[in-house]
Amino acid sequence: MGYTVREVAGPREFRQFFQFQNRLYRNCATYVPSLDFDQKRTLSHSPCLDYCKQKLLLCFDGSGQIAGRCCAIINPRYNELYGTRRMRFGWTDFTDDFEAAQALLGSAAEWGRSEGMNEIHGPLGYNSMYKQGLVVEGFDRVPQSNNLYNFDYYPGFLERLGFVKEADWIQYRIPAGGPVPEKIGRIARMQMERYGLRIADIEIIKKRKDLISKFFREYNSSFMAVRNFVPLTEREIEEEGATYTGALDNRFSCIVMDEDDDIAAFGICIPSLSEALKKAGGYLFPTGWWHLLHARKHCDTVDMMLVGVSPKWRGKGLSAILHSRLGESFRQNGVKWCISNPQFEDNPALKIWDSYPQKELYIRRRIYIREI
Numbered sequence: 001m002g003y004t005v006r007e008v009a010g011p012r013e014f015r016q017f018f019q020f021q022n023r024l025y026r027n028c029a030t031y032v033p034s035l036d037f038d039q040k041r042t043l044s045h046s047p048c049l050d051y052c053k054q055k056l057l058l059c060f061d062g063s064g065q066i067a068g069r070c071c072a073i074i075n076p077r078y079n080e081l082y083g084t085r086r087m088r089f090g091w092t093d094f095t096d097d098f099e100a101a102q103a104l105l106g107s108a109a110e111w112g113r114s115e116g117m118n119e120i121h122g123p124l125g126y127n128s129m130y131k132q133g134l135v136v137e138g139f140d141r142v143p144q145s146n147n148l149y150n151f152d153y154y155p156g157f158l159e160r161l162g163f164v165k166e167a168d169w170i171q172y173r174i175p176a177g178g179p180v181p182e183k184i185g186r187i188a189r190m191q192m193e194r195y196g197l198r199i200a201d202i203e204i205i206k207k208r209k210d211l212i213s214k215f216f217r218e219y220n221s222s223f224m225a226v227r228n229f230v231p232l233t234e235r236e237i238e239e240e241g242a243t244y245t246g247a248l249d250n251r252f253s254c255i256v257m258d259e260d261d262d263i264a265a266f267g268i269c270i271p272s273l274s275e276a277l278k279k280a281g282g283y284l285f286p287t288g289w290w291h292l293l294h295a296r297k298h299c300d301t302v303d304m305m306l307v308g309v310s311p312k313w314r315g316k317g318l319s320a321i322l323h324s325r326l327g328e329s330f331r332q333n334g335v336k337w338c339i340s341n342p343q344f345e346d347n348p349a350l351k352i353w354d355s356y357p358q359k360e361l362y363i364r365r366r367i368y369i370r371e372i
Helices: 010-024 036-045 076-082 098-114 154-160 182-195 202-206 209-222 234-245 274-280 288-297 318-332 348-355
Strands: 004-007 053-060 066-074 086-094 119-122 134-137 164-175 253-257 263-271 301-309 337-339 360-371
Touching: 004 098, 010 036, 010 053, 010 066, 010 086, 053 098, 066 098, 076 086, 086 098, 098 119, 098 154, 134 154, 154 360, 164 348, 182 318, 182 348, 202 209, 202 253, 209 234, 209 263, 209 301, 253 318, 263 288, 263 318, 274 288, 301 318, 318 348
Parallel strands: 086 119, 301 337
Antiparallel strands: 004 053, 053 066, 066 086, 119 360, 134 360, 164 337, 164 360, 253 263, 263 301
């Protein structure tokens, strides 16, 4: 079957672009749809578009039906920071036909070459705050609401197209109903006393814009050593601050402050919204808002979102404080499971999960790369 790929033209094709995956995964029990208004806003008004170039591509089969979509992205801040000439692909989905994937990613790569790029990698968003990483293990697991899902034929198609592994992320599922491992609790108590640290009241932080900005500046500093990370701009900090502030809750998040009133470490978790989003089907109305509100108030699973330690406190065991505080709070609030945020497989921070003998690999994700 012959395929044609062209750039999105007009509001109708734009809507088809951000709704395509809902049609593709309509009968998939493990797929978690994004809210339509979030997709629309992100792809047209993200502050990342202040500096990123993008090209929204749709793939059509011979009968004019959409067979795939791809957002081709060039992030010049990334290339300047890492000394590369890479483009990335995100929001990429295609039917179970290799020729559709070949046509779609071929067109994306052709655009990248015309812009002077020599490598393509992904799936990645504009920056690390967006959904990224192809599922290569755990296809039967429901992903976190801020993570990608894909069918099991995707990895094979990419590999046939010459893509190879750049890096893998690991996610674990951990029982959260039991006591915190004794070793972690002991280290946490010792470090809190030794360094004069304290746990911040989330409700106070939510009312202080200066602390929200400080939080994301610490986030920038904390993740600079992480592969492919690009620090947030002021506009991005403002948007992410508005997004995350409403989700902060003392039951599920922990921010550690030092004696100078600076953020030393943070662990931001939220009640799992995956099942609620599946029921909402991509829409807030008429009932989607109720499912999301109910999920926030009544949950047995929490998702780790942002976890980090300030560079000046790295190597001093502060992750034990986060695990101790959050683990105890989860137990008190009836949480049964915690899904870890994706962490690169060579990240030393993964070692802390060895203290949880009942942990299980939940999902493995992969960034693919190839020359163009």
